[in-house]
Each structure stands twice: as structure tokens, then as C-alpha cells.
Amino acid sequence: MVFDVIGARLRRAKTSDGGYGSVVGAGPEPEPTAMAALALRDADAVAWLVDAQLPDGSFGTRAGSVFSDDTALVCVALPSGDALEHALDRVVSTAGSNERGQPGPPPYGWPWTSGAYGWTEPTAWGLLALRSKRPSATARIADGLDTLVERECAGGGWNYGTPRSFGVAEPPFVQTTAVALFATAGVDESLTRRGLGALGRLWRQEAAGLLSVATAAAAFRRLGHSEAGPANDALERVIAGPTEADTVALAWAALAVGPGLAALSVG
Amino acid sequence: MDAHPHRIGRRTFLRGAAAVGAFGAAAAVGWEVRRATTPHQWDTAAFPPPDLARVAVLRAGSYDADLESVVWDGLRAIGADVSGARVVLKPNMVEYDPHGVVNTDPRVVVASVHALGRLGAASVTVAEGPGHRRDTGYVVEATGLGPALREVGTSFVDLNVSPSAPVALHSRYTNLGALWLPDAIRTADVVISMPKMKTHHWAAATLSLKNCFGCLPGRVYGWPKNALHWAGIDQSILDIAGAVRPAYAIVDGIVGMEGNGPINGTAKKVGLLVVGDDPVAVDATSAYIMGMDPAQLPYIAEAGRFLGIADLDRIEVEGEDPASVVTPFAPAPGFGRSGSLTGGQ
Numbered sequence: 001m002v003f004d005v006i007g008a009r010l011r012r013a014k015t016s017d018g019g020y021g022s023v024v025g026a027g028p029e030p031e032p033t034a035m036a037a038l039a040l041r042d043a044d045a046v047a048w049l050v051d052a053q054l055p056d057g058s059f060g061t062r063a064g065s066v067f068s069d070d071t072a073l074v075c076v077a078l079p080s081g082d083a084l085e086h087a088l089d090r091v092v093s094t095a096g097s098n099e100r101g102q103p104g105p106p107p108y109g110w111p112w113t114s115g116a117y118g119w120t121e122p123t124a125w126g127l128l129a130l131r132s133k134r135p136s137a138t139a140r141i142a143d144g145l146d147t148l149v150e151r152e153c154a155g156g157g158w159n160y161g162t163p164r165s166f167g168v169a170e171p172p173f174v175q176t177t178a179v180a181l182f183a184t185a186g187v188d189e190s191l192t193r194r195g196l197g198a199l200g201r202l203w204r205q206e207a208a209g210l211l212s213v214a215t216a217a218a219a220f221r222r223l224g225h226s227e228a229g230p231a232n233d234a235l236e237r238v239i240a241g242p243t244e245a246d247t248v249a250l251a252w253a254a255l256a257v258g259p260g261l262a263a264l265s266v267g
Numbered sequence: 268m269d270a271h272p273h274r275i276g277r278r279t280f281l282r283g284a285a286a287v288g289a290f291g292a293a294a295a296v297g298w299e300v301r302r303a304t305t306p307h308q309w310d311t312a313a314f315p316p317p318d319l320a321r322v323a324v325l326r327a328g329s330y331d332a333d334l335e336s337v338v339w340d341g342l343r344a345i346g347a348d349v350s351g352a353r354v355v356l357k358p359n360m361v362e363y364d365p366h367g368v369v370n371t372d373p374r375v376v377v378a379s380v381h382a383l384g385r386l387g388a389a390s391v392t393v394a395e396g397p398g399h400r401r402d403t404g405y406v407v408e409a410t411g412l413g414p415a416l417r418e419v420g421t422s423f424v425d426l427n428v429s430p431s432a433p434v435a436l437h438s439r440y441t442n443l444g445a446l447w448l449p450d451a452i453r454t455a456d457v458v459i460s461m462p463k464m465k466t467h468h469w470a471a472a473t474l475s476l477k478n479c480f481g482c483l484p485g486r487v488y489g490w491p492k493n494a495l496h497w498a499g500i501d502q503s504i505l506d507i508a509g510a511v512r513p514a515y516a517i518v519d520g521i522v523g524m525e526g527n528g529p530i531n532g533t534a535k536k537v538g539l540l541v542v543g544d545d546p547v548a549v550d551a552t553s554a555y556i557m558g559m560d561p562a563q564l565p566y567i568a569e570a571g572r573f574l575g576i577a578d579l580d581r582i583e584v585e586g587e588d589p590a591s592v593v594t595p596f597a598p599a600p601g602f603g604r605s606g607s608l609t610g611g612q
Contacts, residue, residue: 022486026430031486061487063433064445066494068487112489116497119489121401160399160490166468166601168531175402209405242417243404246428248486 002236003258007040010250018044019052023246028052030059030070034077035251039260049074050083057086067114069094072122075129076263088134091126095143109147109161119161120176123147124183131187132266145188148180152191157198172198174206178215185223186267192223200227207234210245214238214252221256222265232257309509309573313437320548320576321345323585324556324592325540327521334378334540338517339385341542344585347515350387352456355424356380357513359462359478360395361530363409368534371463371519373415375540379461379517380421394451396426396481398491399530403427424451427485438509438573440502443495446510447487458482460513460546464523464539464553466532468599469500471564472557473529474550475516476508476574483507501566508546509574516549517542520556525596537594539587547575548582555579558595 012024013036019028020036030052037045053059059074060067072091078084095108096118109118110126127144130137153163157172158180164170177199184192196219203216217231235253239245245253255261323341327334342349356379358371380391393416400406403425407413416423431449452458460475467473480492480503488494495503518541524532539556543549547570551561561567561577571577 021430022428023425023430026428029486061447063447063487064436064443066443066488068489111493113487113494116489116493119491119493121490160401166527166531166599168527173400173402174405175400206402206405206409208408209402211402212405243408243413244423244425245404246425248428249402249404 002239003254006239006250006254006257009245010036010040010247010254013247013250014042014044017048018042019048020045020247022248023244029061030074032247032251034059034070034074035248037077038263039251039254039258041260046077046079049078050081053083053087057090059087068112069110069114069122072110072125072129075133076125084133088129088137091129092134092137092140095140096123096147107143107146107150109144109151117161118147120148120151120158121160121179123151123161124180127183128264128266131183141187145184145191148184149188149191152194153198155198156191156194156196157202158195172202174199174202174212175209175215177202178212178219181219182222182264182266185265196223196225200225203227203231204234207231207238208243210235210238210243211249211252214249214256217256218252218261218264222261307573308440309438311573314509314573317545317576320543320545320582321585322541322543322545322548322552322582324552324587324589325542326538326587327540328538330372330374330521334375335381335385337540338375338379338542339382341517341540341586342382342386342515345515345542345544347386347544349383349457351389353454354383354388354391354457354459355451355455356383356391356393356459356461357452357478357482358393358395358412359473359481360397360406360410360412362397362399363406366534368522368524368532369463369465369530370410370412371461372521373410373412375517375519375521376412376461377415377419377421379459380416380419388457392422392424392451392455394424394426394429394449394482396449396483396485398481398485401427401485401490424449426451426482427490429484431484431487434510436506436510438506440505440569441495441498443498443503443506446507447484448510449482449484452482452511457515458511458513459515459517460511461517461519464518464520464535464537464541464557466525466528466557466596466599468528468601469496470504470566471598472550472554472559472596474518474553475513475546476504476550476566476570479504479508479511479513482511501569504566505569505574508570513546515542515544516546518549518553520553523557523596525557526599528599532599533597535594535596537592539592545575545582547571547577551577551579552582552584552589555589556593558593
């Protein structure tokens with residue numbers, strides 16, 4: 001029942017060509033379309049993605065000289081085929097640049113935008129995409145995992161990707177920790193256990209945000225954690241509340257309670 | 268209510284050596300302050316020279332004061348014209364902070380909503396795109412901004428995900444070329460930048476110009492908006508502010524942040540709101556109040572060449588004499604060098 005309610009809200013952002021906008025009324029873009037494709041197992045959304053692939057295999061949005069690269073996330077949503085293989089080639093060949101546009105020493109992870117630093121969430125998607133769809137890319141998988149190890153906050157979990165800043169230990173966030181756990185589960189149990197512990201400590205503090213509570217509920221369910229039930233209850237309360245919801249947050253909510261979560265489960 | 272409780276009168280700055288503290292020297296280290304002979308890096312037709320900048324420096328002892336009246340006084344003092352306008356307020360909401368030092372205080376935002384209504388604004392919307400947190404809903408609820416806005420019936424737009432479109436830049440300090448700007452910003456009649464008065468480990472001070480970073484959508488630029496920081500912090504500030512073009516600025520300097528800003532600094536009580544019709548002039552004035560020489564802050568100095576007035580002698584100030592309220596801020600550690608890759612707002 002809850003899945004149906006969330007799904008109906010999510011479909012309001014669907015555009016006439018089968019894609020999804022970031023919110024209702026926005027034009028289609030790869031990221032919200034991929035998230036909706038995963039959450040609703042929407043064939044129209046998958047078809048839109050295939051059509052949206054760029055000649056170099058990537059998926060994303062260009063803003064002047066900045067390219068917002070959603071290729072790894074889209075790989076998780078694509079079925080087997082030429083489009084997926086071309087996109088995976090792109091994921092394998094791209095990496096974060098950790099010294100202002102230069103490679104610098106490893107690890108690199110994956111950036112939000114081409115040529116930028118590697119951050120937690122895009123690195124999690126890169127790692128998840130290769131683990132699930134191209135496990136032969138062992139060097140990049142190892143680099144992605146090393147990146148998440150390097151960026152782990154004290155005591156476990158992740159924020160956007162900076163565990164220390166100017167001498168101060170930065171705390172983990174719920175949303176980034178939850179997303180990263182999908183990438184580390186089944187490959188580094190110690191790292192995953194610490195992250196799950198952090199998520200268990202934090203999620204109630206950030207439960208006012210739909211994206212936070214939805215990602216937490218999804219991660220708890222994925223990992224069979226005892227907080228899955230309470231997090232689902234909190235998710236239902238937030239869904240019913242006044243907070244505006246964007247497509248990615250609603251998609252995570254649908255993943256938390258629906259059948260799409262299997263696509264994010266590797267190992 | 269007295270329309271002018273702050274005994275507003277016109278004066279120019281009395282610049283004293285005491286106002287230029289540790290920042291004056293620190294800002295110059297390793298930084299190239301541009302000279303007036305540098306070729307234009309902007310389209311002159313898009314940035315006509317301003318002929319006047321008006322700034323009001325207003326006492327506000329605490330967040331429990333009658334802030335609506337203070338903001339209203341300030342807007343009237345600078346001659347703000349918002350009658351019939353669709354106004355967007357852009358506060359600085361970076362991160363939930365239990366001590367209330369990181370963000371523009373929701374009480375200042377709500378006071379501004381009321382004051383703008385009294386001045387005849389057709390609508391007032393509050394909009395922000397936090398740079399560290401993807402879950403804007405969490406930031407807005409946890410900071411109290413969401414409940415406060417619902418109480419006064421004011422809508423909030425998450426600029427990180429709201430509809431947006433690319434716009435060509437009319438300045439060329441970065442190689443970005445174009446920026447994605449939310450419709451809420453592009454179509455507003457009036458954008459008002461509402462920063463917190465804070466130090467910043469890269470930019471020295473983060474004020475109304477730097478606050479414009481939060482107008483750009485995270486769904487394009489990421490969390491944090493690293494591509495913008497790597498394009499050069501000063502250069503990005505100039506290009507982004509030149510695209511957003513806030514008409515007014517209201518700086519929350521009631522309690523600012525000094526030291527390890529913009530996230531991990533400490534509270535600095537100043538007891539002021541700074542309001543102006545030229546964000547460059549507001550930032551120059553605020554930096555001066557923070558104990559900095561704005562001429563030594565490259566992005567403010569350069570903004571004074573095309574975006575507004577940074578020359579303290581050319582800014583008409585109402586309310587408090589800035590020289591009498593200088594409150595030196597401890598600089599951010601690592602200011603002027605790259606010790607972090609996060610940037611921050």
C-alpha cells in the first residue's frame with residue numbers, strides 16, 4: 001500500500017517521453033530517470049535512458065564546461081546490452097582528480113562532475129556498478145573501495161567525502177552513509193559493520209528529511225538490520241507530512257519498501 | 268513604531284588603521300590583487316557602472332529583538348523598491364548546527380518576509396540549495412526554517428532540485444562559460460542574498476556574493492559543488508554573483524562566525540544587520556566591520572570593478588558609523604591556502 005502511494009507520487013514527475021524530472025514539472029534528466037527506473041522497474045524510463053546515452057557512452061548533463069556525470073548510476077539501472085557495456089567502459093575509464101584537475105596519488109574514486117574530486121556518493125555508485133555489472137574491473141573496484149576506506153569518518157560512516165577539514169573531524173551523515181553501504185556490503189564486512197553502526201546511531205536524528213530516512217530504511221532492509229522496521233515507520237510518517245519531495249528522494253522511498261531493492265544488492 | 272529608531276543619517280566611512288587587523292596582511296599573501304589596468308573580463312553592456320551604493324548598518328542586539336522593524340528600517344533607509352515584486356530570499360543554510368552559528372538565523376528570514384510584505388512585495392519565496400547536504404528537507408526542518416516558514420505561510424524552494432536551465436555568463440573569470448540557474452532565481456523580480464557574517468578558509472569572508480553559490484543546483488554540480496571551487500574560489504564567486512545579480516543583501520551579523528569558518532568556527536557576537544542595495548558594497552562594508560580591508564580581498568576588490576561599488580569612500584552609509592562598530596574576527600586557519608577540498612558556503 002505504501003509502495004503504491006509513493007509510486008503514484010513518483011510518477012507525477014514522469015515526462016511524456018518516458019523520462020523523469022528532478023521534481024514535478026522539470027524536464028527529464030538521467031539521474032532521476034535512472035532512480036525511477038530502479039524503484040518502479042519502469043521500462044519507459046529504461047528506454048529513455050538508452051536514447052539519452054551520449055556518443056562516449058556517458059549519461060549526464062552539461063553546464064558550460066561542467067559535465068555532471070551520472071553514468072555509474074545509470075549502469076545499475078540498465079539491462080544487459082550494448083548500451084550498458086558502452087557505459088561501463090566509460091565508468092572504468094573515469095576517475096576523480098584529487099589535485100585540482102590532476103590525477104595525484106590514488107585512490108581516486110568517482111566525481112560528481114568530470115575532472116573534479118572523487119566524493120562519497122558517486123564513488124558508491126561507481127563501485128556498485130562495477131561490482132554488479134563488470135566484476136572483472138578489479139583495479140577500479142579496488143580503487144573505489146580504497147576511496148571509501150580513506151573517506152570513512154571517525155567511528156564509521158561517511159559524509160559527502162571529507163572526514164577531516166582544517167584539523168576538525170567531520171561527522172558522518174545518514175544519506176551518504178546509507179548509499180555507501182550498498183557499495184561496501186559483501187566486500188568489506190568490517191567497513192560495512194562500522195558504517196551500519198553509525199547509521200543506527202544517527203538515523204533518528206536526521207529522520208525529518210525524506211531522503212535521509214528513505215536511504216536509511218533501504219540500507220537497513222538491504223542488510224537485514226533490526227532498525228528496518230522503525231525506519232520504515234518513520235518513512236511513512238515523513239511521506240505523510242508537509243515536506244516537499246523530489247524524485248530521487250521518492251525513488252529511495254520506493255526502493256525501501258518495494259521490489260526494486262534487489263537491483264542494488266550485490267554480494 | 269518609530270520609523271527611524273537608529274537615528275539614521277548619511278555619512279561616509281572613517282577608515283582607520285585600527286580596522287585593518289590580521290586580515291590585511293594575510294589576504295595579500297600569495298594572492299594577486301588585480302590592478303585597474305587588467306582587461307575587462309566582463310561584457311560591459313551587461314554590467315553598467317553603478318552610480319550609487321547605499322548600505323544601512325543597523326543595531327540588533329539579539330534574535331529576540333523586533334527584527335521585522337530593523338529590517339524594515341534598513342530597507343526603507345536604502346530606498347528599496349519591492350512594490351509589486353516577486354521576491355526570492357536566499358539565506359545561507361549549509362548544515363544543521365545545534366549552536367545556530369553556521370546558518371542565517373530563521374528569525375531574520377521570517378522578519379524579512381514580514382518587512383517585504385509591508386513594503387508591498389507581491390510575493391516572497393525563500394530558496395536555498397545547501398552545498399554539503401543532499402537532504403535539503405532535513406536541513407530546513409532541523410534548523411527550524413521549515414516550521415518557521417509554514418507558520419507564516421511562506422513557501423520554500425529547494426534550489427538543488429528545482430527546475431533550472433543553462434544561462435550564458437557575461438563575465439569570464441572562470442572557464443565555466445555557462446551556469447545552470449534555477450527558474451526560481453532566473454524569473455524572480457528581486458533576489459535578496461541573506462548571508463551569515465562568517466569567516467571562510469578560502470575566501471576570508473563569506474558574505475552576500477559567496478552566498479550565491481547556493482543558487483546553483485547540486486543535482487548538476489554535486490555535493491559539494493566542487494567543480495565551482497576548483498574553477499577558482501574568487502573567480503567562481505565573481506561569475507556566479509554576476510549571473511545571479513542579487514538586487515539587495517541583508518547580512519545576519521547579529522551573531523556571526525569567526526575562526527574556522529564557514530562550518531567549524533565559533534560564535535562572534537556583533538549585534539548588527541547590514542542591509543544594502545549593492546551586494547558588493549554590503550560585502551565591503553561587512554568585511555570592514557569584521558576587521559578586514561576589503562581592498563585586500565580579491566573577489567570584493569574585483570567585484571568593485573564591474574558588479575558594484577567596493578570603494579568604501581563611495582558607499583553611502585545609513586545608521587551606525589561602520590568605524591564605530593568594527594568587531595575584528597579571528598581569521599580562518601589555513602586562510603589563503605588549500606587545506607581542504609570541500610569548499611563550503
